[in-house]
Amino acid sequence: MLLFDISTTFMVSVCIILMMMTNETQTDDDDKMTTTAQPKDETCETLHNHNGAKLNILAVGRTPTRMLLITMDFYVYDVPIDSIDTAINKLYLRTKPIPMSEKYPVLFNDQRFQQIKDVIFNSFIMTDADSEWICITTKSSETRYPGINYDIKNPNVYYGWKFFDYWREVLISTIETCIYYALRHNQGNLEITRYQCRGGDRIRTRPRIIRLMSFRPICFDSTGQKITVERHRCRSANPVRWPVLKGFTDGGKFYLFGQYYIYIFDENVFREQGSSYPVTKRSYDSFFNCAGYIPAGQVSRSLFLWIIVAILLLLLILLMILWCILAAAHHHRRHRSSLSLDKKTARSGFEGGGGGVGVGPPRNRSMMLTHGLSMRSRLQTRKLSSNSKNITTKPGAVSCTTAVSGRSMPATVRTGFNHRASSNNPSNRFKSLTPRIQSSRNR
Incomplete structure (x- = not known):
């Protein structure tokens, strides 16, 4: 109980x-308002509700330790690497975005960054042999300042790269050491290539970035449902014309951000040129999960x-x-008690039913002994009376007879309760008394 x-x-x-936890903490405002909804992440909502307007992403990519997304208005999402679910193609932004001035004050307050922040040509996430980097490039036709590279693990700003070509390229972040992809539109057709560091694999030494091959066209296959990368031109005469704005790779997949959709397909499209692979299109609101944040x-x-x-x-x-x-111990004790009671009941029934002398219970045995003593006492009394009548007396022996008669009862009683002191035959007792009677008569 x-x-x-x-x-x-x-x-x-x-x-x-649990009831307390379901209630939202009251604010300290003058209103003392209480709400059950978490504050919305307005920055994430600009990604979630993208509908063809200018994409609010400056750089996006994954490193061996984190997933980074930097917005055009310089807010930073730094989330765990498992925040992107490649099985269902969904990115979870569960944390509150942090202003770059607070997240990376060394980068934001650097004079070189302030000089180029309004003329950034490309920005992407990169990994080298030593650290993880935010790489920001400029275009020679737009500014005289070079780009900058920021060391995330060891906060420091280094001079970066400037683009001298006339193409408008979109750089795609990868997790591979000192490697990234580049996309461009050539007469409306989407083309792809790959860049790699040359002269070293450490970005702080500012190695030269080279293109590994010429741009290759991305084409639909004959069914129009799959894509492939061709060497020169599309054999199907059906080139891909997606307006790609940003992108990154993760888990062996490309994630390319267009005006209305995010295009997802296998990275082997580039590695196995000529082989076709299916494409998945996801809307922005289904790809970005803005779960809000908790203060x-x-x-x-x-x-x-x-x-x-x-x-x-x-x-x-x-x-x-x-x-x-x-409860188990109590049940065990009750079980043992019932077994013991059953054994005692069986033994009592067996002993009480026996007819042998000394087999019954102690109470019945005492009653049998008492009954036997009473029977002996009555038999001895009868024999004593018969013996007293057969005694031959002389004149003047009346008083003696009376004395014998008067003393016969005590003798009888003594014989009944002290049968061990006397002989088994009551007549022997009276024989021993005969000389005493005769001696009394001689007096």
Whole structure:
């Protein structure tokens, strides 16, 4: 009963805490407003609701340790690498975006960055042998300043690269060391190539970036459902014309951001030129998951409450285990008690039913002994009376006879209760008394 009361108390406590957690913390404003909805991430909403307007992404890509997305208005999402689910093609932005001035103050406050931040040609995420980098390039026709490279792990700014060609290229981030892809539109047809560091694999030494091959056209196959990369021109006469604005690779897939859709296909399209692979189109609202964020105060409060709930649940489980153990022990004792009672009942029935002398229970045995003594006493009394009548007396022996008669009762009683002191035959006792009677008569 006590365990049941304790368990009930714990359950009530858990329910109260869960109810507390469902209520939003009251604000300290003058209104004292209470809301059950988390604040919306307006920055993520600009990605989520993209509908052909200018894409609010400056750079996006993955490194061995993080997934980065930097917006055009210089906000940074730094999320775990498992934030992108390549199985369902969805990117979860679960954290609050941080202004670049707070996330990367060394980069944002650097004079070189301030000089080029309004004339950035391309920006992408890159990995080398030592660190992870944010690479920002400029175009020679637009500014005289070179680009910059920012070391994420060891905050420092280095001079970067400037683009001297007239093409409008879109650079695609990869997780491979000192490698990235480039896309361009040639008369409306989408083409692809690959760049690699030359003269070293450490970006801080500012190696030269070279193109590994000429641009190759991306084409639909004869079915129009799959794409392939051709060497010179599309054999199907059906080139791909997606207006790609940004992109990155992850998990062996391309993620290319167009005006209305995100195009997803296997990276082997480039590696196995001439082989066709299917394409998946995802809308922006289905690709970006803007789950909102929890303010810091609510995070700590929620964590504290969850810890309390976990402790209470563990205690409740321990109490339930203890109750089960006690219930099992009680059931075992009752089972053993019932077995013992059944054995005693069977023994009593067997002993009570026996007819042998000394076999019955102690009470019946004492009754049998008492009955036997009474029978002996009556037999001895009768024999004593018959013997007293057969005694031959002389004149003046009346008083002696009376004395014998008067003393015969005590003798009888003594013989009945002290049968061990006397002989087994009561007549022998009276024979021993005969000389005493005669001596009395001689007096």
